[in-house]
Amino acid sequence: MIRFTKVSKQYPRGGPALEEVSFSLRRGEFAFLTGPSGAGKSTILKLVYVAERPSSGEVRVDGKSSVTLSRREIPRLRRRLGVVFQDFRLLEDRTAEQNVAFALEVTGTPQTQIGPKVARALTQVGLASKSTALPHELSGGEQQRVAIARALVNDPLVLLADEPTGNLDERSTRGIFQLLRDINASGTAVLMATHDLTLVRDAGFRTLELNRGRLVFDSAADDPGAQG
Numbered sequence: 001m002i003r004f005t006k007v008s009k010q011y012p013r014g015g016p017a018l019e020e021v022s023f024s025l026r027r028g029e030f031a032f033l034t035g036p037s038g039a040g041k042s043t044i045l046k047l048v049y050v051a052e053r054p055s056s057g058e059v060r061v062d063g064k065s066s067v068t069l070s071r072r073e074i075p076r077l078r079r080r081l082g083v084v085f086q087d088f089r090l091l092e093d094r095t096a097e098q099n100v101a102f103a104l105e106v107t108g109t110p111q112t113q114i115g116p117k118v119a120r121a122l123t124q125v126g127l128a129s130k131s132t133a134l135p136h137e138l139s140g141g142e143q144q145r146v147a148i149a150r151a152l153v154n155d156p157l158v159l160l161a162d163e164p165t166g167n168l169d170e171r172s173t174r175g176i177f178q179l180l181r182d183i184n185a186s187g188t189a190v191l192m193a194t195h196d197l198t199l200v201r202d203a204g205f206r207t208l209e210l211n212r213g214r215l216v217f218d219s220a221a222d223d224p225g226a227q228g
């Protein structure tokens with residue numbers, strides 16, 4: 001579903017951010033991206049949601065290749081991906097439900113479907129009772145739940161999470177991580193960049209470790225089934 005083949009990335013004004021990175025993520029799989037600051041974790045996620053293009057190699061996402069993908073095809077591909085960030089990135093002047101609805105409005109969902117889909121997504125993340133709250137009226141953990149609801153509302157193939165617990169205390173971190181596990185258990189693949197090694201160790205999920213742009217460890221490397 002996601003396949004990186006010898007992907008290198010050089011930003012216009014930087015050193016090599018990724019060097020010959022190859023791995024695959026299957027439908028429904030959960031994998032962590034770990035490694036020190038600057039190792040290339042965010043760059044991998046950006047290549048998946050086509051905020052960046054590889055300098056060489058190929059990124060395949062849902063059957064689409066970075067080699068042949070046209071600009072016109074990007075919005076359609078992004079609709080199949082949910083993305084959440086460390087800093088939530090909610091619209092501050094809109095309520096929780098308006099933030100989630102926004103993701104449906106921009107993808108042209110018929111008006112009659114928006115209300116029920118938003119309600120379902122907010123229920124899924126445990127925030128049905130706060131649907132009319134503005135972001136500043138919510139805790140960090142609750143804001144991240146709204147962001148996750150927004151990422152899920154279009155039924156993505158994969159949820160991409162860039163340090164989703166980086167701004168949260170330990171209790172909220174556990175709650176958000178449990179939510180990501182539940183989402184994964186219901187069939188959505190999750191690719192999560194994190195510094196939180198305790199989380200990684202305790203969860204026992206596949207781990208892709210980067211260091212200075214190189215993939216230095218893949219816990220599934222001995223499992224040929226995980227490479228397809």
Ligand SMILES: Nc1ncnc2c1ncn2[C@@H]1O[C@H](COP(=O)(O)OP(=O)(O)OP(=O)(O)O)[C@@H](O)[C@H]1O
Binds near residue numbers: 012037043
């Ligand atoms: N837009 C950019 N222009 C130039 N260099 C960049 C750009 N974005 C990232 N880099 C560089 O690419 C490398 C990888 O960065 P990336 O953000 O992918 O790392 P990361 O592992 O996500 O780090 P962190 O954990 O700090 O978020 C770093 O050396 C970084 O400075």
